Amino acid sequence: MPAPVITADNLVKAYKVKGKPDFLAVDGLSFEVAPGESFGLLGPNGAGKSTTMKMVGAVSTRTSGDLSILGLDPDRYGPEIRSRLGVVPQQDNLDGELNARENLYIYGRYFGLPGKVCHQKADELLAFAQLEDKAKSKVEQLSGGMKRRLTIARGLINDPRILLLDEPTTGLDPQARHVLWDRLFRLKERGTTLVLTTHYMDEAEQLCDRLIVVDKGRIMAEGTPASLIREHSSREVLEVRFGSDRNEQVAPQLEGIGDRVEVLPDRILVYANDGEAALETVTHRGLTPITSLVRRSSLEDVFLRLTGRSLIE
Template sequence: MTSDDVRALIAATGLCKRFGRRVAVDGIGFAVQSGEAFGFLGPNGAGKTTTMRMISCVSPRSGGSLRMLGLDPDTDGPAIRARLGVVPQRDALDRELTVLENLIIYARYFDIPWRAAKDRARELLDFVRLADRMDEGVDGLSGGMKRRLVIARALINEPDVIILDEPTTGLDPQARHLIWDRLYALKQRGVTLLLTTHYMDEAEQLCDRIVIMDGGRIIAEDSPAALIREHCTREVVELRFPVGQRPNIDGQFTGLTDWTEQLPDRVLLYTDDGDALCAHVASRGYRPENTVVRRGNLEDVFLRLTGRELVR
């Protein structure tokens, strides 16, 4: 264990979770520092949510060590949970209560006095831009509004760590960006964020560091920018061809590309000079229906490390 691990707000070493003979999390280690935004990425079944459940002290570990806020989840679970804010995948709001009442009643679980709970709830609704809906029922809220309300609910106990499990899944771009704005504001206040997401741009926007998991193990860890530099090229050229007419270009661009991917409908060329490569493509007589030159991104890294096959 390093000195950074000792000072970390959350630290795991050899962390395991087994369900019978199935190993869901297989000896992983990581450390999250105070005020950091730390992300878990991976395909379905990689072990992300299982890891988050152990961190949230709702699922006991099968092996290894885990320290949360300097405490042991096995013996100090209630004390740890009192200092966490959790945004689950499903909103689980009380449909019988108003927007404001959802926060006040939740605050009472933390023994927050009624008057203080009401004041805190009003402050949080203003923070997530729902103050004008506080007296309405939750059924009338859009999906994005409900997610913002759940984030407000997770903040009611002024937690040291907020755990977000796919916080913007299914939302439209406007709602996603508003939630990003609110989460970034929390990060600026020094709140520690842990999140899982399937949106690579979300991880790039919010996370200081990420781990990529596959098959219950961590296969890469670093900042988004560092992972892109290590596992991708500066630019990617996408050539899209008519269905069934994609040419075989194996070995055609040796020296101009780091590697090539041939997909059913398009070819991806990984390079540090997209414009020069496009000129070379044209000189070889290839005529794709569409050509896109873009920067290498975290999704390229993710797919390279975890593969393009669907996980069943």
């Protein structure tokens, strides 16, 4: 087996808070990322995902624990590591005074690449991002999806071994998200290691070979999307709505149907191996939902169980 490109062992990041105990943004994370893998950190806002990415990106020092990036300690070899990483931040920070091609060229020069190489790579990356016809357009003239693709292209200017993506599709419409996913699939096929944070469950399910679910700085679960669904959810989910004022009243009458029942503000989820059979049982008990839907389990169900219901308990 090839050596991991990222190894974290009991990684901790604490912040001083005046008059209070230290705030643990990251509280003992341990994980490994294999070369060429697409690895995800899934969790709600404030879970510690971005803080972890900053330590992996060698721009924030750790409080304790061990961290190795490409075989190097980021606290000691920050510049060397950063030169071999590509970074796509949560917010686009493109230069609005430059056009799309100039943004790529100038960024390449920051890495010390010769001008001729920067010109060549800028053209290649514009083609990769499907932005050839926008090469001379100022950043402010680009749509949100175009800006995001340009930011990813910029992160590839130095042929990085690892590409870090922090919430890569936040704020994009569904069409733009799918175009961006396609570009990331192509990168993975080239052998680039992808490490991404997201709170979009469908995005993690689409993009990640393996992921960790993080909440309050701790790992709640780890595995492939499929294995996490098998472990923490059922094969199918029945969603029924009786009205926001009746869901709580009806829920006790659904007990015993399927594996478990979960009440959300707008609907009730019945986790079952056979969703259609569960719906038949609901109707046989004399209950008539306003709407019903049978679907397969997803990472969203895993997320709700690990970071929602478990915290309430």
